[in-house]
Amino acid sequence: MSATILDTPAAPASTRSIDLPAAGGRMERYVLTGTPVIASAPDRAFTRVALSAAHVVADPFADADPSGPPVLDWDRTLAYRRYLTGLGLGIAEAMDTAQRGMGLDWPMALQLIRRTLADQPDALVFSGCGTDQLDPAEARSLDDVVRAYLDQLDAIQALGGRVILMASRALAAVARTPEDYQSVYARVLSEADKPVILHWLGEMFDPALAGYWGTSAFEEALETSLAVIRDNATKVDGIKISLLDEKKEIRMRRSLPGGIRMYTGDDFNYPDLIAGDSEGHSHALLGIFDAIAPVASRALAHLAGGEREAYDRLMAPTVPLSRLIFRSPTRFYKTGVVFMAYLNGHQPHPMMVGGQQAMRPLVDFTGIFKLADQAGLLSDPDLALERMRRFLAFYGV
Numbered sequence: 001m002s003a004t005i006l007d008t009p010a011a012p013a014s015t016r017s018i019d020l021p022a023a024g025g026r027m028e029r030y031v032l033t034g035t036p037v038i039a040s041a042p043d044r045a046f047t048r049v050a051l052s053a054a055h056v057v058a059d060p061f062a063d064a065d066p067s068g069p070p071v072l073d074w075d076r077t078l079a080y081r082r083y084l085t086g087l088g089l090g091i092a093e094a095m096d097t098a099q100r101g102m103g104l105d106w107p108m109a110l111q112l113i114r115r116t117l118a119d120q121p122d123a124l125v126f127s128g129c130g131t132d133q134l135d136p137a138e139a140r141s142l143d144d145v146v147r148a149y150l151d152q153l154d155a156i157q158a159l160g161g162r163v164i165l166m167a168s169r170a171l172a173a174v175a176r177t178p179e180d181y182q183s184v185y186a187r188v189l190s191e192a193d194k195p196v197i198l199h200w201l202g203e204m205f206d207p208a209l210a211g212y213w214g215t216s217a218f219e220e221a222l223e224t225s226l227a228v229i230r231d232n233a234t235k236v237d238g239i240k241i242s243l244l245d246e247k248k249e250i251r252m253r254r255s256l257p258g259g260i261r262m263y264t265g266d267d268f269n270y271p272d273l274i275a276g277d278s279e280g281h282s283h284a285l286l287g288i289f290d291a292i293a294p295v296a297s298r299a300l301a302h303l304a305g306g307e308r309e310a311y312d313r314l315m316a317p318t319v320p321l322s323r324l325i326f327r328s329p330t331r332f333y334k335t336g337v338v339f340m341a342y343l344n345g346h347q348p349h350p351m352m353v354g355g356q357q358a359m360r361p362l363v364d365f366t367g368i369f370k371l372a373d374q375a376g377l378l379s380d381p382d383l384a385l386e387r388m389r390r391f392l393a394f395y396g397v
Contacts, residue, residue, distance in 0.1 A: 016381050018388060020366040021397055030366075032381050034373040037314070039294040042088040042301040048274055048281065049261065050300055051090040051126060052289035053097035054081055055337050056104060056112065060351040070099075070108050070353040077112070078119045080346055087297035089289060090124030091116060092164060096205060097287040098128075099334055101169070103354035106133040110155055117159050126197055126285075129153050130166035136208065139170040142184055149188045163196040164240070164285075165189070169208040178214035178224040185228045195237035197263060197285065200225060202243040204330040218243075222252055233257055240265045240285040244330070246273055253280055267326040267333070271315035275303060287333060288322040291340040292377055317375035324367050332359040336368050342391075343372065343384045350391065362395055 016032040057080065062071035081091055093116050094100055094109040104112070113127040131139075131148035139145060145168060156163055165188065175181055189196065200221075203210040213221035229236050238261030241249055246269040253262040264273040264282035273282040289296045295314050302310040325336030335356055342350040350357050369378075369388050378384040 016385055018385055020369070020388075021362055021392070021395075022366070023363055027397075030370055032373045032378070032385070034376050034378060034381070036379050036381065037294045037298055037376040039083070039087060039297075039379060041086060042297050042304075044301050044304050046088060046300045047304040048300060049090065049124075049263070049283040050088070050289065050296065051092040051124070051263070051283075051285040052084050052293060052296075053092040053095040053285065053287045054084060055290055055334060055341065056098045056353065057338075057341075057347045058351050058353045060349050066353075066355045069105060070103050072108070072112075072353075073347070074115065076347050078115060080341065081116055081120060081123075083346065084290070084293055085120055085123045087293050088300070089293060089297060090126070091120065092285050093125055093127040095128045095164065095166070095287075096201070096331075097290055097334060097337060099353050099356065100128055100130070100166075101132050101206065102331065102334070103352070103356060106130075106152065110152075113156060113161060114159055117161055126162045126164045127156050128166045128199075129156055129163045129196075131168040131170045134170045136169045136173040139174045142171075142174060142180055145171045145174060145184055146187050149184070150191055153188065153191055157193050162194055163192060164199055165192075165196045166199045167201045167206070167209050167212055169206070172209050172212055175214055178220070178227075181213050181224055182228055182231065186232060189228075189232040189235040192235045195235055197237050197261075198225070198229070198239040199265075200239060200241040200243070201265070202241075204244060204328065205242055206331060218248055222248075222255070226252070226255055229260055230257055233260065236260055238263050238283065242266065244268045244326075249273060249282065250277075253282060267322050268319070270322070271299075271312065271319065274300075275308065275311065287337060288318070288325065291325065291337045291372075292318045292321070292375070294379065295375060295377060314376075317371075318377070321368065321371035321375055321377070324364065324371060327364075332356070335360045336364065339365055339368055340372060340377070343369065343387050344377075344379045345383050345387075365391065 019027045022028045057073040057076040059071045059073045129152045134148040213224040240263035242265030262282045263285040267288045299314040326333045
């Protein structure tokens with residue numbers, strides 16, 4: 001990298017600072033200013049259901065083909081889940097944050113679900129149930145999709161697990177009408193032994209899901225998804241939508257039948273959606289909670305105590321960080337989530353399943369470092385500095 005250090009005065013020895021690459025190959029001095037938010041158990045029960053989708057820790061020493069089945073560091077993967085639940089958060093297991101469909105296949109996802117449920121028997125855990133063992137190119141009928149869903153549903157329920165019914169690439173490939181979606185969901189939901197969370201994942205997270213619910217028009221898709229909920233209300237706990245559009249989420253939230261929860265998956269606008277308005281609020285099922293867990297926990301405790309100003313003060317600085325991590329192409333957000341875990345000492349490396357750590361440019365990582373500091377999310381600034389320097393050295397900086 002052809003970067004040159006600017007002529008900036010040396011920082012005092014007592015000041016935490018680092019020279020970071022910026023756009024154009026320049027180097028800029030950055031001085032840490034954030035006050036870390038200490039990770040601790042909440043002092044009161046939350047008034048929102050708060051599920052953090054959790055990442056997995058790859059084993060970088062495995063002699064394995066990166067394009068083949070993943071190899072995980074199970075000790076650190078499970079330890080991270082204990083860290084999240086210790087902050088009062090529930091776990092959304094084996095979801096896209098865990099690289100589901102981007103390196104984590106169904107056999108490994110089931111093993112992950114099994115290990116998490118065994119390790120966390122008293123925690124609130126919902127697990128992703130999809131059709132990813134069925135190649136969308138090989139799906140020939142709605143029956144194929146139903147069988148794939150039910151194979152996973154049966155496996156998770158046999159473990160005593162709660163289910164998030166994930167959007168299906170195979171269903172998007174074979175369905176032709178909104179009625180096809182309604183038929184598949186009705187057949188699968190009829191076999192659920194506990195109410196499930198539905199998952200409407202936008203194409204910005206997964207391009208293969210474009211036109212989900214049988215249309216590219218939001219209002220038509222909304223009506224189909226609401227019809228699925230109304231027709232199967234006793235089988236539905238709630239729905240998570242990840243469309244990165246707060247107006248669409250609020251529109252749907254206000255249309256839900258009584259007793260059905262809205263779970264925000266909007267990693268751009270989550271603070272206001274969770275806080276809500278006079279007509280209701282959203283619960284949380286968020287990938288960004290993996291990266292901002294200490295702040296999210298503290299903020300939710302303030303919200304539960306009616307302390308909206310304190311909630312906003314904590315949450316507001318996390319939004320620029322989240323918007324950077326989840327910037328387009330959004331599906332590569334997991335890279336930023338894992339990098340945060342590396343900076344904070346939860347894993348000794350930023351390596352990912354399938355080599356996904358390479359899916360963001362260097363300036364994204366430096367931006368994450370700075371915004372995490374400003375949000376109080378570098379739990380040990382000296383450790384974060386040392387790890388950032390080590391990371392930059394890999395790039396020749």
